[in-house]
Amino acid sequence: xxxxxxxxxxxxxxxxxxxxxxxxxxxxxxxxxxxxxxxxxxxxxxxxxxxxxxxxxxxxxxxxxxxxxxxxxxxxxxxxxxxxxxxxxxxxxxxxxxxxxxxxxxxxxxxxxxxxxxxxxxxxxxxxxxxxxxxxxxxxxxxxxxxxxxxxxxxxxxxxxxxxxxxxxxxxxxxxxxxxxxxxxxxxxxxxxxxxxxxxxxxxxxxxxxxxxxxxxxxxxxxxxxxxxxxxxxxxxxxxxxxxxxxxxxxxxxxxxxxxxxxxxxxxxxxxxxxxxxxxxxxxxxxxxxxxxxxxxxxxxxxxxxxxxxxxxxxxxx
Amino acid sequence: xxxxxxxxxxxxxxxxxxxxxxxxxxxxxxxxxxxxxxxxxxxxxxxxxxxxxxxxxxxxxxxxxxxxxxxxxxxxxxxxxxxxxxxxxxxxxxxxxxxxxxxxxxxxxxxxxxxxxxxxxxxxxxxxxxxxxxxxxxxxxxxxxxxxxxxxxxxxxxxxxxxxxxxxxxxxxxxxxxxxxxxxxxxxxxxxxxxxxxxxxxxxxxxxxxxxxxxxxxxxxxxxxxxxxxxxxxxxxxxxxxxxxxxxxxxxxxxxxxxxxxxxxxxxxxxxxxxxxxxxxxxxxxxxxxxxxxxxxxxxxxxxxxxxxxxxxxxxxxx
Numbered sequence: 001x002x003x004x005x006x007x008x009x010x011x012x013x014x015x016x017x018x019x020x021x022x023x024x025x026x027x028x029x030x031x032x033x034x035x036x037x038x039x040x041x042x043x044x045x046x047x048x049x050x051x052x053x054x055x056x057x058x059x060x061x062x063x064x065x066x067x068x069x070x071x072x073x074x075x076x077x078x079x080x081x082x083x084x085x086x087x088x089x090x091x092x093x094x095x096x097x098x099x100x101x102x103x104x105x106x107x108x109x110x111x112x113x114x115x116x117x118x119x120x121x122x123x124x125x126x127x128x129x130x131x132x133x134x135x136x137x138x139x140x141x142x143x144x145x146x147x148x149x150x151x152x153x154x155x156x157x158x159x160x161x162x163x164x165x166x167x168x169x170x171x172x173x174x175x176x177x178x179x180x181x182x183x184x185x186x187x188x189x190x191x192x193x194x195x196x197x198x199x200x201x202x203x204x205x206x207x208x209x210x211x212x213x214x215x216x217x218x219x220x221x222x223x224x225x226x227x228x229x230x231x232x233x234x235x236x237x238x239x240x241x242x243x244x245x246x247x248x249x250x251x252x253x254x255x256x257x258x259x260x261x262x263x264x265x266x267x268x269x270x271x272x273x274x275x276x277x278x279x280x281x282x283x284x285x286x287x288x289x290x291x292x293x294x295x296x297x298x299x300x301x302x303x304x305x306x307x308x309x310x311x312x313x314x315x316x317x318x
Numbered sequence: 319x320x321x322x323x324x325x326x327x328x329x330x331x332x333x334x335x336x337x338x339x340x341x342x343x344x345x346x347x348x349x350x351x352x353x354x355x356x357x358x359x360x361x362x363x364x365x366x367x368x369x370x371x372x373x374x375x376x377x378x379x380x381x382x383x384x385x386x387x388x389x390x391x392x393x394x395x396x397x398x399x400x401x402x403x404x405x406x407x408x409x410x411x412x413x414x415x416x417x418x419x420x421x422x423x424x425x426x427x428x429x430x431x432x433x434x435x436x437x438x439x440x441x442x443x444x445x446x447x448x449x450x451x452x453x454x455x456x457x458x459x460x461x462x463x464x465x466x467x468x469x470x471x472x473x474x475x476x477x478x479x480x481x482x483x484x485x486x487x488x489x490x491x492x493x494x495x496x497x498x499x500x501x502x503x504x505x506x507x508x509x510x511x512x513x514x515x516x517x518x519x520x521x522x523x524x525x526x527x528x529x530x531x532x533x534x535x536x537x538x539x540x541x542x543x544x545x546x547x548x549x550x551x552x553x554x555x556x557x558x559x560x561x562x563x564x565x566x567x568x569x570x571x572x573x574x575x576x577x578x579x580x581x582x583x584x585x586x587x588x589x590x591x592x593x594x595x596x597x598x599x600x601x602x603x604x605x606x607x608x609x610x611x612x613x614x615x616x617x618x619x620x621x622x623x624x625x626x627x628x629x630x631x632x633x634x635x636x637x
Contacts, residue, residue, distance in 0.1 A: 014439045023441030026433060030450040033511060037453065039476050040465050052474045054489075130359045137355035141348055149360070156367040158620050160572040162596045163613030166606060167370030167377070170384060190366035193359050222351055253460030253575040254593075258601055272464040272579055282468055289461050300456045304449040308519070 040293070043286035051282045066283030068092035069276065070109050070291075074101040076277070109288055112270040116292075118181055119266055120249040123188035127245045128238060130189070131196025136226060138197065139204040140212075150201075153194045161254035169259060181264045187255055192245040199244065203237025204230065240306040247296060267292050371617075378611035385604040398611035408612070410587060411595040417502055418577075418591055419570045422509045423563055429510065430517025431559060435551075437518070438525045448522075455515045463576040466508045470494040470580075495581050498588045505577050505589055509570065517562045524558025525551065557635045564627055571620050592616055 014022075043051050045062040074096050085102070088094040096103050134153075138146060168187060169178070177183030211233065212225040220228065231238075257269035271288045274281055300307065346354070378398055382391045402408050433451065437444050454462070469477040472493045482489035494504040528550065536546045574593035577583065583590035583598075590598075596616070600609035 019439045019441045022436035022439035023444070023447075026436050026441070026444070026447050026451070029433060030447050033451060033454055035476075036462070036466065036469060036511070037457075039469065040462075043468070052471075054474050054479075056474065056476050056479050130362065133355035134359040137352045141352035143352055143356060149356075153359070153363060155621065156363055158568055158572075158624060159367070159371070159617055160574070160593050160596065160613065160620075162574060162593050162600065163374065163617060164367070164370060166384075166600050166610055166613060167373040168366070169601075170373070170606075171370060186362070187366060190362050193362060197359060221346075222348060223346065226351075247456055251458035251460070253458065253578075257460075257578075258597070268458050268460040268575075271461050280468075285468070286465065289465055292461055293457055296456050296458075297453065300453055301449060304445075304452070307452070308448070 037293070040286050040289050043282055044290045046283050046286075048276065048281060048283055051286075063095070063283075064091060065095050066281075066287035068095050069281055069284035070274065070287040071107055072096070072103045073105050073107050074099075075104050076101050107274075108265075108270060109267070109274075112265055112267045113291070115181065115264055116250060116266040116268075119184045119188065119264070120246055122181070122185040123192060123249045124242055124245040126185065126189040127192035127196045128242045130193050131200050131241060132231075132234070132238060134193070134197045135200035135204050136230060139201050140209070150197070153197050157191070157194050162258070165255055165258045168255075172259065179260050179262055179264045184256070184260065184264050184266070187259070188245075188249045188252060191252075192248055195248075196241050196245060199241045200234065200237055203234050203240075207233045236306060239303070243299065243303055243307055247299075250296060374610045374613055377607050378614055380607045382607045383604050384600075384606040394607070398608045399615070402608070402612050402615060407587070408595065411590050411592050414502065414587075414589055415571060415573075415591040418505060418509075418573060418589075419567060421503075421506045422513070422570050423566050425506070425510050426514045426517045426566060427559060427563060429514045430562065431521045431555075433514065433518040434521035434525055437522055448519075451518065452515045454512045457512070458575075459512060460575040460579055462512070463508060463579040466504075467495060467580055470504060472496065496585055498585055501581050501585060501589045505580055508576060508580060509573070512576075513566060513569075517559075517566060520558050520562040520565075521555060524555035527558070528554045557631065560627075560631045560634060564624065564631065567627070568620060568624060571616075571623075 042058070044066045045064070046057070046060055047063045047065050050057050050060045050063075051066075068091070072092060077100060079100065082097060082100060082102070088097045093103055137143060138150060143149065172178045172180075172183050175183075177186075207230055211229050212220075212222075215225040215229045216222065251268065252266070253268040256266045260266065260269070267288070271285060271292065274285050274288055276284065379393055379395060380391050381394050383389065437448055466477075469475050470493075472478055473490045475489075475494075477494065478489040478492065481487060481492075492500060494500050532550055532554075533546060536550060541549070572593060573591055574597070577589055577591055577594055578597070581589040583594040592612075596609055596612055599605050599612060
C-alpha cells in the first residue's frame, strides 16, 4: 500500500525467520478455512449415495447427477413403464433413468438465479448512482445539519432486517410491490445507499478540492468539474463501493425469504429448499451453492485490490 | 427543500455581476447542486426506512394482525411493551443473542488481530493469501450456512468426522446442531469462520496506518519488540479494532440468516436469537403489533448501545 517508498533497508523490517513463521501460520489458517468450500464443490460432483457415505469419501467417481438434479424436476416411474420409453437422449435423462426416474421439466433454479442477477445489478447501479451524488454533496458543500443527516443515513443500517421487513411487507402489499423485482431493487438500494454514501464520502474527501477549483477557474462549471475532474479521480472508490453493494445484494437472505416467494425470489432462499426423495438432495444443493458462489469467487480474485482498498478506505495514508 | 434551493439560486443569479451570471445560470448554484445531489438519497431513505419505522411505531400500540387486514384495529397503548419486557421467552432470546454476540466478537477480534499482525510481517505471497482468507466473508451466509448444516451431520458430516479423527470420539456421539449444549457454539463457529477475515482486514488497515518512523524512533531508543507492541502497535491500532468490534457487534445483534438456516433457533429455543423470535412473532404467529413493539425495543437497544460505544471510540481516537 505504501508503494513507492522503499523499505528494503529499513531497520524495522521483520527478520526472515519471523516472516516465514508468520507466513506458515497464515497459510495453514487459509487452507483450513477453505476446506468447507472445497467440500461443497466435491459434494456437488458426487452421487447422492457417495455424498452421505461414512467415512466421508475424498476419492470417488465424479458424477454430474447433482447438477442434473439441480436444473430438473423428476418423477419416479415403474420399471415396466420405463421399458416402454425410447432410449434416453441426454446425459441427465440417462442419469435419471438409472434411478428409475424420468425428467418432467426444468426446476426453478435458473429463473431464481436470473432474479438474483437482475436484482443485484439493478440495486447496485442505483446505489452507486445515488451514493456518489450524495457523497459529493456532503463532501464539498455546506449542508445544514450535515452531521445529523450523515448519522441518520448510517443509523438506518442498525435496524434488524426483520424489523424493517414487517412494515415493508405491509407497505409493498398496499403498493402492489410484493414479490416484484422492482420492490426488491428499491429495498436493497435503500439498504446499500447508506454504506455507499459513507464509503464514497471517504474517497471523495481525499480528492483535493484544488483540482476542481483549478478547473472552475479555467471556466468549468461546478457540474462539469464534478463529471470531468472528480468522477475520474473517484473511479477506484466507485468500483470498490459497487463491489460491496453487489456482494450484499447477491448474498442477501432475510428480506428475500420474507418478502418474495415466486416471481422475484432470489437464489439464496431457494437453494435450501432443494429437496430430493427423503430429505435434502445434498449433491444438488452443493451444485446450486457452487454455481451461486462462483461469480463472487471470481470477483474477489479479480478485484481484490479495489476490495482491499474499499474495506480499508481512508486508513491508508502516505 | 428544493424550493429553498431554487429561491436562493434565483437570488444569486439576480445579485451576481454580469460575467459570472452566465456561469451560475449554466451550471446551477452550489446550493442547488448540493440539494439536487443529496435529496434523492434522503427521499429514498425516508420512503423505505423512515416511513416504515414510523409505521412500526404506530402499529406497536395496536393489536393489528397482518393476516387479518379486515379485522378491527384497536389501540391498546403500551400493553405490548409491558408484556415483552416481562416475557421470560424474550429474555431468553436476549440471552442467546448476548451469548452469540459476546463470543463471536471476542474470538474474531483475537483471531483477526493475530492474523493481521502476521500478514503485516509481509512474508512472500502475503497479498495472495490475504485474498484467500477473505473468501468466506464474501459468500452468502444463508447459502453457506445451509451447507454447514450438512457438515455438522452427526454420522456423515465432515466436521464430526474430522473431530473424531483427531480426538477419537465416536462421530455419531455428538450433534453440533441437535444438542442443547453444542448448538450455541455451532453458530459461533460458523460465524467466526465467515467473519474473522473482516476483523483481520480492518486491523490490517490499522497496523498499516502506523507511521514507520515511530518504530524507527523506538528502535533508536532500543525499545524491545515486546514493548513496541504494547506501547505503539496495540494503542495505535486500537481505534481500528474498536471499529471492527462495533461493526461486527451491530451485525451480529441483528443476526438472522445463518441461525435461521443452521438451527432455526433450535433445539427447543436454545439458539433462538432476537431476530428469530421476531420472525416467529411477525411472520409465523402474525402478531404484527406485538412484533412491531419488539422490533422497536431491539432498535432502541442497538442504537443506544452503539451510541455509547461511538462516544467511547471517539475518546480513544482523540487521545
